[in-house]
Amino acid sequence: MSEKLKVAIVQDSPAPLAVAQGMEKVVAKTREAIEMGARVIAFGEAFLGGYPAWLDHVPAVSLWDHPGTKELHALLLAQAIRGDDPRFAQLQWAVDIAGVAVSTGGYERIRNSLYSTQFLFRPKAPVLRHRKLMLSPSERLFLGSGDGSTLEVHQAPWGGLGQLASDEHWMPLARAAMHHAGEAVHVAAWPTVHDISMLASAHYAYEGRTFVLAAGTVQDKAEMIAGYEAAGGDGSARKLLDRLPEGQLQHGRSAIIAPDGVVLAQAGEGAEILLAEIDLGEIPRGLATMDADGQHARPDVFELRIDRRTRTGIVDVREDDSGSKAA
Structure with a gap:
């Protein structure tokens, strides 16, 4: 028995720091992938806002009270998604x-x-x-850690669809x-799908008997600076961004992986939409x-x-109905 499903990874450059412009790109690329027949579409880690490449390339950002770091943090706070963000509406309409x-x-x-x-x-x-749930050492400078309340899987008509980001794929529990939730397709989001990221993604596919969309992004220094200006940067972080290496900072290399760990399709280091038709009948x-x-x-040994x-x-902690203090 076979059940075919077209899936796609949009490997592209985000609009760093400028979330509104990033959402416009997600909508446009989603429509393009839909026209190609994709039913599941994955973008890489931090596509809305861009991965903070300065954390990996500019050591000074970790210094206490660094002015450039503070400005970039303030920009991300101002641009970030909040609740039922109205910027979601256009993408949700396309999905519906x-x-x-x-x-x-x-x-x-x-x-x-x-x-x-x-x-x-x-x-x-x-x-x-x-x-x-699991942040890299540099990400802990400005990001909070999630909790178990968002460890969920969507149950689509064809099966479970889950998602984790980068280092979470090295967390056995x-x-x-996620395996217990019954994923048929899993989105493994990365900034770049390095060799070690590919190993983690293929291992996840084989261990969980699930198709994995290992989704990376591409980004270069010029795009980072353009996004900073689009987000309204006032100049105090420009010197920090100028210290980034010239050229490309993130290199894509996205992949679609079968439940036996075999790579079905793999992208290069440039922008592209990676498409594959998967057979969900391979899972059982x-x-x-x-x-x-x-x-x-x-389960008799491990729980x-x-x-x-x-x-x-x-x-x-408030007074209970009887007027006494709660413990």
Whole structure:
């Protein structure tokens, strides 16, 4: 038995720091992928806002009270996605009309904190958010860590669709939680799909018996500076961005991987839409030899506990109905 599904990765350059312009690009590229027949469309990590390349290339940004870092942080706070952001409307409309699913990374603001979030747009349903659980050392300078409340999988008519970002693919228990949710397709979002990222993505596909869309981005120094200016930068961070290496900073290399770990399609280092037709019938056949959530799980020996409560950082303790203080 086979069930064919066309999937696509949009490997392109974001509009760094300028989220509104980035959303316009997501809409345009989504429509292009839809015209190519794609039913699932994936963008790379932090596409809405751009990956903070200055963290990897300019050591001075980690210095306490660095003026350039402070300005870039303020710009991202001002530009970030908030709640049911009105900038979502056009993309949601396209998703509703075409009946597709679109995953894109971006910056989300909750109160005064920034989170790296994967946004999954679904037909006629609320956007499913996943806030990154595991940050790289440099990302911890300005991003908050997500909690278990956003570790969810969308159940599409053809099967489960989940999403994680970069280093989360090296978290064994996060992988176990997602495998348990029953993914047929998984979006693995990366800034660049390096060799080690490809290894993690292929391992995830084989272990979870799922198709993996390892989605990377492309970005160069000139685009970073153009995005900074479009976002309203006032100049204090320009010297920081000028210190970035010339040329390309992120190199794409996206891939679509089958449940047996075989690469079905792989992109180069430039902008392109990577398309493949997958056969969901491969999943049950593969489960005969690897079922990490079933016959290979050994629940009599191992048990995973997931805390799905939302962690707001504050607990209000008030008087109870009897007038006594709550403990």
